[in-house]
Amino acid sequence: MSTETTTPAPAGVIHDIGYQRYAGARLGRRYVAGSLYVHGLRTAFGFGRSAKAKIFPWLIVAIVAVVAAGLAAVRSQIGEVVLTYAQFADAMSWLVIFFVAVVAPELVSRDLRSGVLPLYFSRPLHRADYVLAKLAALITAVWLLLGGPQLLMFAGAAFTTDKGMGGVWDEVLDLLPGLAYAAIWAVVFASIGLLVASLTGKRAFAAGGVVAVFLMTTPIVGVLMVMPSTTVNRLAGLASPSSLVQGVGVWLFEEWLVTDTPTGIGVGRFGPVYGAAALLLIVACVGLLLARYRKVASA
Amino acid sequence: MTLIATQSLTKTYGGRVTALSDLTLSVEPGIVGLVGANGAGKSTFIKILLGLLAPTSGQARVLDLDPVTDAEAVRARVGYMPEHDCLPPDLSAAEFVTHLGRMSGLPKTVARERASEALRHVGLYEERYRQIGGYSTGMKQRVKLAQALVHDPDLLLLDEPTNGLDPAGRDAMLALIQRIGAEFGISVVVCSHLLGEVERICDALVAIDGGRLLRSDHISAMTTATDVLAVEVSEGTEELAARLAELGLPVRRDGRMLLVPLADEQTYDRILRAVAELDLPLHRLDQRRHRVAELFAPRETVSVN
Numbered sequence: 124m125s126t127e128t129t130t131p132a133p134a135g136v137i138h139d140i141g142y143q144r145y146a147g148a149r150l151g152r153r154y155v156a157g158s159l160y161v162h163g164l165r166t167a168f169g170f171g172r173s174a175k176a177k178i179f180p181w182l183i184v185a186i187v188a189v190v191a192a193g194l195a196a197v198r199s200q201i202g203e204v205v206l207t208y209a210q211f212a213d214a215m216s217w218l219v220i221f222f223v224a225v226v227a228p229e230l231v232s233r234d235l236r237s238g239v240l241p242l243y244f245s246r247p248l249h250r251a252d253y254v255l256a257k258l259a260a261l262i263t264a265v266w267l268l269l270g271g272p273q274l275l276m277f278a279g280a281a282f283t284t285d286k287g288m289g290g291v292w293d294e295v296l297d298l299l300p301g302l303a304y305a306a307i308w309a310v311v312f313a314s315i316g317l318l319v320a321s322l323t324g325k326r327a328f329a330a331g332g333v334v335a336v337f338l339m340t341t342p343i344v345g346v347l348m349v350m351p352s353t354t355v356n357r358l359a360g361l362a363s364p365s366s367l368v369q370g371v372g373v374w375l376f377e378e379w380l381v382t383d384t385p386t387g388i389g390v391g392r393f394g395p396v397y398g399a400a401a402l403l404l405i406v407a408c409v410g411l412l413l414a415r416y417r418k419v420a421s422a
Numbered sequence: 423m424t425l426i427a428t429q430s431l432t433k434t435y436g437g438r439v440t441a442l443s444d445l446t447l448s449v450e451p452g453i454v455g456l457v458g459a460n461g462a463g464k465s466t467f468i469k470i471l472l473g474l475l476a477p478t479s480g481q482a483r484v485l486d487l488d489p490v491t492d493a494e495a496v497r498a499r500v501g502y503m504p505e506h507d508c509l510p511p512d513l514s515a516a517e518f519v520t521h522l523g524r525m526s527g528l529p530k531t532v533a534r535e536r537a538s539e540a541l542r543h544v545g546l547y548e549e550r551y552r553q554i555g556g557y558s559t560g561m562k563q564r565v566k567l568a569q570a571l572v573h574d575p576d577l578l579l580l581d582e583p584t585n586g587l588d589p590a591g592r593d594a595m596l597a598l599i600q601r602i603g604a605e606f607g608i609s610v611v612v613c614s615h616l617l618g619e620v621e622r623i624c625d626a627l628v629a630i631d632g633g634r635l636l637r638s639d640h641i642s643a644m645t646t647a648t649d650v651l652a653v654e655v656s657e658g659t660e661e662l663a664a665r666l667a668e669l670g671l672p673v674r675r676d677g678r679m680l681l682v683p684l685a686d687e688q689t690y691d692r693i694l695r696a697v698a699e700l701d702l703p704l705h706r707l708d709q710r711r712h713r714v715a716e717l718f719a720p721r722e723t724v725s726v727n
Contacts, residue, residue, distance in 0.1 A: 141605070142539075142606040144574055145574035149527040150529060155526075173512055233510060239510055242502070245472050245497055245500070245504075247495075247497045
């Protein structure tokens with residue numbers, strides 16, 4: 124009927140080596156939360172995902188990198204500082220809004236949408252750890268987005284400086300406030316973005332919501348800015364997250380942020396108010412996020 | 423060791439809707455069927471066992487641990503397969519199961535190895551590198567089972583594992599669950615509203631209805647008590663019923679069929695002899711399937727014996 128075969132057993136049996144129990148290590152809370160953080164950071168830039176998921180994050184990365192490279196080139200050729208490190212972060216803020224609007228839904232809305240949360244929460248992962256790992260991933264992603272190009276600018280400046288090590292050290296002193304300012308942007312924007320995105324499982328809605336929160340509040344600032352009272356003008360920046368962060372920046376890093384032209388907003392003696400408002404906003408967002416996830420997917 | 427034990431477990435939602443009421447049971451390791459109609463409280467029961475929901479009153483113990491105070495320890499040793507869709511469409515099964523393995527605390531390389539193993543055991547080979555979004559329902563159910571298995575749990579909680587599967591898929595899934603229970607040495611709780619399929623693979627059965635315990639017992643104890651022969655003749659059903667009653671067999675009408683409790687092997691002969699003596703055209707005589715379904719019917723058949 125059929126020709127003789129040399130393999131006596133059917134192929135399926137060869138593969139079946141039976142089930143093996145696992146007696147090895149089961150790592151604890153820190154490892155699990157850390158893994159989720161790394162996974163989130165990879166997700167933010169589309170690693171381990173389809174090519175489609177990589178397009179948008181890397182488009183934004185490309186834009187900021189090109190801008191930074193351009194600035195570095197101008198600096199090395201003409202010797203003119205067009206934007207300081209801190210001002211660079213400021214100038215890129217609208218790109219940060221779009222980055223957060225795309226990445227925050229990727230991190231949390233997708234999990235809500237696909238119903239994967241019961242799988243997470245039926246494992247030894249704390250709900251708070253889930254939220255904090257995702258938040259940390261988004262903060263890191265935004266900070267890398269703003270800080271990476273600053274390093275590029277730094278490299279350009281450090282290699283072309285004609286003042287030797289002293290010049291490099293001056294650059295470092297300029298760079299550090301820039302990186303710190305980028306961190307403030309990252310923390311504020313990530314907290315708000317993640318909170319908005321966690322409210323819906325639909326990514327398009329989440330992205331729209333994030334953009335709306337950041338952009339819709341800007342006109343309020345504009346209106347308050349032209350009010351006749353100086354105090355109102357000075358406090359106007361509190362009304363929008365972007366101007367709030369700029370206010371904090373002006374308060375903490377005025378030397379680096381405000382050069383010749385009065386670009387941002389004058390905060391006068393209200394600097395600490397901006398600082399407190401930013402802190403309060405972050406705490407409120409994280410608190411609401413934790414509250415949001417205390418109930419979700421358990422019933 | 424007791425697998426699951428509950429003591430007057432009660433869960434009410436918002437003080438009005440009662441999902442579980444005064445549930446007291448104790449289950450030994452093995453494959454346990456948890457049966458009940460939709461809304462009987464099966465999913466609530468599972469979520470309490472996982473520590474995802476806190477009981478309103480009473481207490482539960484899983485693997486000798488309290489899921490309320492020791493939720494983390496319970497979850498580390500339990501695998502859960504939810505009823506609903508829970509898979510991200512744009513990841514491959516291999517990546518997804520690896521990720522969840524790490525979420526259970528498996529080191530990176532171990533997670534990858536065990537994910538491949540788990541996917542192989544549920545019958546996914548090369549497909550595991552494709553995106554889950556392109557999978558059939560049957561393949562998705564297998565991925566859901568694999569993620570529950572990846573961290574080598576001591577207990578699997580499967581919520582409606584055969585949902586949405588065609589008959590062949592159901593059989594394959596049930597065979598797989600039976601293998602997990604028998605060969606892998608992992609205890610399994612299978613939730614289902616379909617008695618017929620669960621009773622085939624289970625060692626013990628817990629039946630709940632409206633949040634109350636109907637019965638909890640070994641499957642053998644239940645089936646012997648409820649074995650029934652169905653007799654159908656083309657004509658003369660009344661005559662046959664009368665004759666069987668004369669012979670001392672407790673007969674019950676069920677549509678066009680007569681149901682006779684199967685006391686021993688002789689019951690067959692006595693019925694056949696009665697049919698032959700009356701010279702009736704016998705349509706069928708078989709042992710009734712879905713025997714445990716009688717649990718949900720009025721208790722008559724059980725009390726007959």
